[in-house]
Amino acid sequence: MDLHDKEKLELDLKSLYGIFKIDREKIKQLLYSFSKDPNYYEITLLESSRYNVKNKIPAIFIYFMGCESYLLLSKDSSIRFDIFFSARVVPLIRYLAECLKVTIHLNGFEKKIKKLLTVRDSKELDSILYEIFTIHQYFIKFKPSLIEFIEETDKKTPDIRMVTTEGIEFFIEVKNPIRRSNYHSEQYKFISQLLNFAADLYNNEILQPGLYELHILIDPKKIDKILLTEAFSKISELIKIENQQFRLERSSFIPDPLNADEYQLYPSPTYYKKRANWPMEEAYWDGLKNFFKATMIGPSYIDELDSDCFIKYRIENKEYRERRDYLPFKLLFEGLEQLSKSGENTILHYVFERFTSKGHRRNTLKRLTEETFHKNFQYAAIIFNELEFAIDSDANFIFTERAHPVSTLNSNYTPIVKSIFNFEPSEIIEDDGEWGIGAD
Numbered sequence: 001m002d003l004h005d006k007e008k009l010e011l012d013l014k015s016l017y018g019i020f021k022i023d024r025e026k027i028k029q030l031l032y033s034f035s036k037d038p039n040y041y042e043i044t045l046l047e048s049s050r051y052n053v054k055n056k057i058p059a060i061f062i063y064f065m066g067c068e069s070y071l072l073l074s075k076d077s078s079i080r081f082d083i084f085f086s087a088r089v090v091p092l093i094r095y096l097a098e099c100l101k102v103t104i105h106l107n108g109f110e111k112k113i114k115k116l117l118t119v120r121d122s123k124e125l126d127s128i129l130y131e132i133f134t135i136h137q138y139f140i141k142f143k144p145s146l147i148e149f150i151e152e153t154d155k156k157t158p159d160i161r162m163v164t165t166e167g168i169e170f171f172i173e174v175k176n177p178i179r180r181s182n183y184h185s186e187q188y189k190f191i192s193q194l195l196n197f198a199a200d201l202y203n204n205e206i207l208q209p210g211l212y213e214l215h216i217l218i219d220p221k222k223i224d225k226i227l228l229t230e231a232f233s234k235i236s237e238l239i240k241i242e243n244q245q246f247r248l249e250r251s252s253f254i255p256d257p258l259n260a261d262e263y264q265l266y267p268s269p270t271y272y273k274k275r276a277n278w279p280m281e282e283a284y285w286d287g288l289k290n291f292f293k294a295t296m297i298g299p300s301y302i303d304e305l306d307s308d309c310f311i312k313y314r315i316e317n318k319e320y321r322e323r324r325d326y327l328p329f330k331l332l333f334e335g336l337e338q339l340s341k342s343g344e345n346t347i348l349h350y351v352f353e354r355f356t357s358k359g360h361r362r363n364t365l366k367r368l369t370e371e372t373f374h375k376n377f378q379y380a381a382i383i384f385n386e387l388e389f390a391i392d393s394d395a396n397f398i399f400t401e402r403a404h405p406v407s408t409l410n411s412n413y414t415p416i417v418k419s420i421f422n423f424e425p426s427e428i429i430e431d432d433g434e435w436g437i438g439a440d
Contacts, residue, residue, distance in 0.1 A: 001091075001094060001095075001098075003090055003091055003094065003397040003398075003399060004396065004397060006070070006071055008094070009067060009070070009071060009090065009093075009094060010071060012093065012094050012097035012098075013064065013067055013068070013071075013093070013097075015097050015100075015101070016064075016093070016096065016097050016100070019100055019104070019113075020113070020117055022064075027061060027064045027065060027068055028068055028072075030057070030061060030065055031065045031068050031069055031072075031079060032078070032079070034065065034080065035078060035079050035080035035299055036299075056120065057120060058117055058118060058119065058120060059119055059120050059121060059122045059124070059125040060116060060117060060119075060125055062089075062122065063089040063092065063093055063122075063125070064093065066082070066085045066086045066088075066089040066090070067086065067089060067090055067093050069081045069082070069086060070086040070090060073300075077263075077297050077298035077300070077301055078298045078299070079298070079299075079300065080298075080299040080300050081265070081300045082267065083265065083267065083268050083269070083391060083395060084267065084391065086397075087389055087390070087391045087397045087398075088389040090397060091389065091397070091399040091421075092126075092129055095133060095421060095422070096129060096132065096133075098136075098422070099132050099133060099136040100132075102136060102139065102140060103132070103135060103136045103139050103140075106135065106139065106147060106148055106149070107146075107148035107149065108148045108149025108150065108151060109149065111149070111151065111152075112128065112131070112132065112149050115128060116128050116129075116132075123176075126176055127174070127176040130174050130176050130349075130351045130385075130420060131149070131159050131160070131174045133420045133421060134159075134160065134172065134174050134349055134417070134420045135147060135149065135159075135160050135172075136422070137417040137419070137420050137421075137422060138160070138162055138172065138415070138417050140422070141415075141417055142162075142164065142165075142415045142417075143165070144162050144163055144164050144165065144415075145163045145164065145165050145167070146161070146162065146163040147160065147161070147162040147163075148160070148161055148162075150171075156334070156337075156338045157338060158171040158172060158173045158338055158339055158342055158346070159172060159173050159174050160172035160173075160174075162415075164415060168345065169345060170345045170346065170347060170380075170414070170415065171339055171342040171343075171345065171346045171347070172346070172347045172348075172349070173335045173336075173338055173339050173346070173347070173348050173349070174348075174349045174351060174420075175331050175332060175334070175335040175348065175349070175350050175351065176351045176352065177331050177350075177352050187220060187315070187320065188286075188287060190220055190221060191216075191220050191286075191287060191313060191315075192287070192289065194220065194223065194225065194228070195214075195289045195311055195313070197225070197229050197232070198232050198289065198291070198309075198311060199291045201229075201232055201233060202291045202309045203291075203293075206233050206236070207232055207233070207235070207236055207309060208236035208309075209307035209308060209309050210236070210250060210251065210309060210310075211250075211251040211253045211255070211276055211277070211309075211310045211312070212232075212235060212248065212249065212250055212251065212309075212310065212311045212312070213248070213249045213250075213251055213311075213312050213313075213314075214246060214247075214248050214311055214312065214313040214314070215246060215247040215248075215249075215313075215314055215316050216245075216246050216313060216314070216315045216316060216317065217244065217245055217246055217247065217316050217317065218244070218245050218246075218317055219317055219319070219320065220315060220317075220320070222245075223245050223246065224245060227243070227245065228245075228246065231246070231248045232248070235248050235249075235250055236250070238250065251312075253276075253277050255274060255275045255276070255277075255308075256274040256275070257274075258271070258274065258275075258302065258305055263297050263301040263302065263303060264301065264302040264305070265300060265301060265302075265395070266292075266300060266301065266302050267290075268395060269391050269392070269393055269395060270393065270394075270395060271302075272288070272290075273393055275308055275310065276288065276290070276310040276312070278310075278312070279393065284314065285312045285313065285314050286313055286314050286315055287312075287313050288310060288311070288312055288313075289310070289311040289313070290308065290309070290310050290311075291308065291309045292305065292306075292307065292308035292309070293305075293306040293307050293308070294306055294308075331350075332348070332350055332368060332372075332382075333371075333372075333377075335348050335350070336348060336372060336377040336379055336382075337377075339377075339378075339379055340377055340378050340379070343378070344378045344379070344380060345380055345414070346378070346379045346380055347379070347380055347381050347382075347383070347414065347416060348379060348381070348382045348383070349382075349383050349385055349420060350382060350383070350384050350385065351385040351387065351420065352384070352385075352386060352387070353386070353387050353388070353389070354386050354387065354388040354400075354402070369382070369406050380414040380416075381405055381406065381414055381416050382405070382406040383403055383404070383405045383406070383416065383417075383418055384403070384404040384405075384406070385401060385402075385403055385404075385419070385420050386401070386402040386403075386404065387399075387400075387401055387421075388400045388401075388402070399421075401419050401420070401421045403418035403419045403420075405418055
């Protein structure tokens with residue numbers, strides 16, 4: 001699947017709008033409205049759930065807007081385009097359209113679609129999408145006698161019931177831990193707000209343009225803001241300021257100039273790479289804060305850049321990093337408990353996203369699997385489906401799925417689907433080395 005094929009994306013959107021009975025012009029009107037909103041970025045990724053609940057906008061409308069902005073980018077400079085958001089939602093929407101062409105008639109789909117169109121929490125929307133992708137894969141691979149979504153009740157039940165052509169019944173559960181832990185999200189937002197004062201220093205020419213590196217040595221919430229402000233007020237004249245709370249350094253990196261004969265998309269991987277030496281694969285730093293002075297063409301293009309300032313930051317506090325890197329064991333155990341009531345013919349798909357900044361997950365998942373054996377959970381297989389949404393330096397969308405199956409003795413007789421996406425083989429990596437989960 002060519003993720004940059006705009007003609008096929010156009011067809012997929014028309015198909016979904018028809019199935020869902022959505023007025024496409026309404027989606028475009030929402031996009032134009034949000035493009036004029038200075039708080040636009042609050043609706044994407046990190047803050048989308050809170051924004052949607054407040055404004056009563058279905059989460060899938062936000063995903064559609066991410067696709068429409070990609071289609072309209074070259075035609076209308078008044079559209080606000082977030083390439084990082086679009087790189088994530090385009091593969092999901094494209095694959096949803098492919099799945100619904102084949103599996104929409106299955107039992108339980110009507111209620112699943114209704115829920116898909118009403119949830120305002122992007123995390124909940126992702127979970128529904130992954131359930132649809134999973135049932136689609138089992139249906140097209142095994143052509144079972146019966147496969148259906150199990151109706152939700154007050155009691156916890158598996159997501160999918162399947163009866164093979166041999167008459168054997170299997171139950172499938174799909175679990176999707178949130179993209180970022182609440183702890184991670186709270187800290188991310190706190191640090192971003194903590195550094196807002198730097199914008200005033202930059203605008204008042206106290207903090208000079210350039211690249212600065214901040215190492216936070218304690219719990220970020222315990223940092224003395226006055227002390228940090230004083231450090232940023234002086235760092236332009238110094239090379240390094242260090243104390244027990246943080247270390248602040250002025251980088252010697254010399255940024256590349258932007259092309260004078262063309263508009264520069266902002267935000268974009270090209271801009272961050274040229275101006276801040278910030279590649280998408282960067283795993284060391286936890287975040288980047290950016291201020292700039294420029295003449296803009298619409299909300300997403302820089303015409304002439306006067307100056308810019310970047311703050312890379314990393315939290316060195318060990319307790320924070322351990323809590324941030326935590327992969328929820330509880331959710332996996334809940335899934336296995338739901339399945340255990342359905343016998344041994346059970347399969348669990350644990351779908352999560354790869355964040356290179358979290359490092360390698362090999363030991364974490366080995367420990368998690370060992371715990372399932374110690375707790376005597378009965379299951380045929382667990383498949384860890386690790387998804388990576390990325391952008392290369394040329395702004396190409398990249399999607400990769402890495403499937404890591406963990407099987408028990410009776411799994412030889414189990415119809416297992418490893419990958420829940422059905423993209424081209426080159427985009428699917430099964431059994432990524434020996435427990436090759438996390439940053440390469």
